[in-house]
Amino acid sequence: MIMDLHNHTVYSYDGQNSPEQIIENAIENGVDVIGITDHQFSIGRRMGEYIKKLSDCREKYSGRIRVLLGLEIGTRPRPDDLFTQDIRGLDYVLFESLDDYRAMDFFEFASWRHRFDCPVGLAHCDIFKMGEMYGVDMPRVLKKENIFWELNTSGNYSCYYDFLTNRKKRDALRSAGVGVSVGSDTHALYEYRHPQLVRANELLESEGFLKPFNIFK
């Protein structure tokens, strides 16, 4: 089974394709579960329209691919305006770049994120670097806080190669029981990197990693 839980559409300032184009490309490439995760700050006041559009897509493509309604939330700085928006109906949210020095404090985030009643994950975030920054065993903290981690295959983040080549880190994450998702972080279909997506999914499958949440419900 192939999941791709990080994709951008024209609802993001840096997304170039429609949700339908992203989903149809995924179907053509044999993806089983596709998540659309546009930037919360780009969607702005169109949140209701965004959720409705993705719900319609879920319906339209049902039986061919499972469509999940996601959102990517910036943390540099803390997105205080988020709670003025109605985000009911989302399947999950991703918080990005919490390992950045400009990001909100991780433990502040860990208590704040309980305001969300959907699963929460960390997008393209080097959790081992964060563990050093905060002096904690980050895989254990994520498990305790029920936060999943994304393996981002876009090639823009060194934590992807680090994960592929560092068995000790993979073992630490797996033995802590942290859910791991895979996301291509596609912003335009011409840059879609399918082999990396497959490779990441196969690695997680073969080493027995937990899926991020019940994505086959």
Ligand SMILES: [Zn+2]
């Ligand atoms: Zn993204």
